[in-house]
Amino acid sequence: MDAFPVTYGVPVDDLTASRAPSKVTLVDIARLAGVGVGTASRALSNAKNVAPATRARVLRVAEEHNYVVSPEASRLAKGNTGRVALVVPHLSRWFFGSVVEGLDSVLREAELDVLLYQVGDARDRRDFFDRLPARRKVDAVVVVGFQVEDDERTRMETMGVHIVAAGGQSAAYPSVHIDDYEASRQAVDHLLHLGHTRIGMLEAVDPDQPNLSATRSPAYYDALERAGIPADPTLVVTAPWGGEHGAASMGRLLGHAEPPTAVFAHSDEVALGAIRTLRRAGLRPGDDVSVVGIDDHPMAELTDLTTVRQRPVEQGVIAGRLVLDLLGGGVAPQASTTLPTELVVRGSTAPPLRR
């Protein structure tokens, strides 16, 4: 597997330099001055909201290292274009919007321009990577929740464009993600610990994110096996991602001759659809049938849904920092961060009823 070039500092052009050329980047100045990249940038650009002592320290460090305090040089020090592309399938969905929120906060703080590319499906993505080389508009591409194909990745590398993944794992470029297997184990073990033995699964298949179900489903089977409970394939319903499908799948489980007493849903949206079906059938979530999801979508708190929490804003923040490190030349390209998930117990799960 090819590595990215680790050094990426661009020499300051003599035309814009007011002092001798330098390879010191804004990230270096920030580190040496003991401040954040955003603060260093604001101090150098004479912005208002920086304490005088901090500004003085940053300026002293910049002077010592011949860092050029011109906007143009500052831009160059950050890469060729000062721009980063965020490539996102669905902005209106909580997970993606939250990751972008985290990314934007870090990248904008570092004075980088954030270009938004919404790519709804695989064809859009292919189109994005097909057309980018003709323009070379960005220093880095952050893909949110999907994988970059090998040929696309090779092309980006050739162009010197960094790739970072947020909300998805890759061995070929830096990424930030959760452990989907572990999150699913937490959910299913919770149902087992409550005493459930007849546990259904609402398996959600998303053609745009095939890795999710491919990782979450095995955790369900493994947890049952560890508990000595034979898996019953008739308790697993596979459907596309989304709440309406969760509602329909729950209906199928209720039509079972011996319905499950608890259900593991691949996401909170799927779980909330299932709960709507339970309520329409006159059943109480938790009391009659337990339901657990994955995400901790803001609506989980509002609907008393037990879930396994992930924090997509934090995934975006960390991915943003990876981008800054890459542009500053100071990170191993295979750097990968796995963020922890945690079980959040609410009213939708309870021990099984003694009937």
Add this chain to the structure above:
Amino acid sequence: MDAFPVTYGVPVDDLTASRAPSKVTLVDIARLAGVGVGTASRALSNAKNVAPATRARVLRVAEEHNYVVSPEASRLAKGNTGRVALVVPHLSRWFFGSVVEGLDSVLREAELDVLLYQVGDARDRRDFFDRLPARRKVDAVVVVGFQVEDDERTRMETMGVHIVAAGGQSAAYPSVHIDDYEASRQAVDHLLHLGHTRIGMLEAVDPDQPNLSATRSPAYYDALERAGIPADPTLVVTAPWGGEHGAASMGRLLGHAEPPTAVFAHSDEVALGAIRTLRRAGLRPGDDVSVVGIDDHPMAELTDLTTVRQRPVEQGVIAGRLVLDLLGGGVAPQASTTLPTELVVRGSTAPPLRR
């Protein structure tokens, strides 16, 4: 009130022109060829996914009007920079993410670069407008869900930067929005038509969007008055925006000596918080206490919440078209679009119980 300059076509620079200079824009070519701006752009840039007949028609129109078929000229024809800034308070929230989704689809289709600026609070916004002039990086700014101050607007005008509002109304620049008074009337009249006479209001105050509650609350009082029902101030609870506050406010109403039989919430999130409180109190939404919100958040469908639907993706699409029209020089600056809202009846509302 000052108007924007209506003409904004930038003459194609001789340095990039392969034929005589022209003031025809991409938008003109698209209209004359009877295709969308995105299709015209793709045809001119020789992209793959355009039917041969369409491409031929676009090229013929472009030739007839001396439209310069070079990428650089195409960029100039769309404005000085080919960039549009989206300024958004909260990307992780459904409403804002959806508006941005709609905006991005139209602007990117027209080959414009979309720059994302997340501005969490009033200070961030002030900072955005303070710093933009020093850079003049964009041809237009789209503000999502908030107002631009008069001095900021004047500065943008001086710089020739267009302003468009999505999800918020203004008399000073083009905007796309719903009629918040009418949406609230639809919600409250629905409760009145069901036979409720004791109707509470969960009034949500958002310091970033003061116009919302200032418009939605009067509709409640007016509807009650038209129905001949005296307003009872003890049935109105005012709290910050958000589901947790809705939950707490509903608790206060349940503690009333004579609780309401129905509640109008200023948004779906507030309504869902209220419903959680009802369920925890052993009350059934709809059967025991009716709840109606505003939005048609995706979770409303999943939780059987009656609501008044708005369509934020559509608001974004129309705002995006306004931007294209402004850059093409063909729109009255005060153009304003009010999108209709509609009542969606689900299980959370029903006639009052005869006790």
